[in-house]
Amino acid sequence: MAVGLSGFAFGVTSAGSGLTLLQTCALSLLVFTGASQFALVGALAAGGNPLTAAAGAFFLGVRNAFYGLRLSQLLALPRAVRPFAAHWVIDETTAVALAQPTRRSVRIGFTVTGLSLYVLWNLTTVLGALGAEAIGDTEAWGLDAAPPAVFLALLAPMLKTGVERAVAGLAILLGLGLLPVLPVGVPVLAAALAAPFVLWAQGWRRDAAVGEGDR
Secondary structure: OHHHHHHHHHHHHHHHOOOOHHHHHHHHHHOOOHHHHHHHHHHHHOOOOHHHHHHHHHHHHHHHHHHHHHHHHHHOOOOOOHHHHHOOOOHHHHHHHHOOOOHHHHHHHHHHHHHHHHHHHHHHHHHHHHOHHHHOOHHHHOHHHHHHHHHHHHHHHHOOOHHHHHHHHHHHHHHHHHOOOOOOOHHHHHHOOHHHHHHHHHHHHHHHHHHHHHO
16 A cells, blocks of 8 residues: 555656656656655756756665665576566565565565566556646645655664664764755765764774773
């Protein structure tokens, strides 16, 4: 239900940002990663530079590559099937696959989740794009809040260590804090600095503790 609402919201948002029905559907068919799609059309709608908008969308999609590294070991699919399976490597399929106890259940969970979400996402994208004019102001409905809410709901259980929570918290602060002062799309890129900063701080604290122990 949440993915269907998100797909509908994307269709509405994309149409409202000026993209045609064909362009909107092509994004859902070929990209199929909601956060990146919303980042792209949101930046374009706000008048952002297309290259910056594309860079922000690309950056958000890079996380799927890390999912793929883990899922490739669990799924162990034939080489000919891997390019098609890679298209379904998203937050939801990864979460379902990682929760399965056996390889067979991993494959079933990944396939069923990927197929159902792909079909639902694209169908609701079409409905959203076609119904954009009837809905009117999408911000008044708050549909743009659905994708980040779904993403946070999936991400929160994975933040198990203090370092992971610190990276997430700092990234949120950077993204929100820089939003009023930087061009659209750039705060998302700047939020990536949270990871190296936290890792540097962790290393500095470790070195300091070792230094204290040597005295």
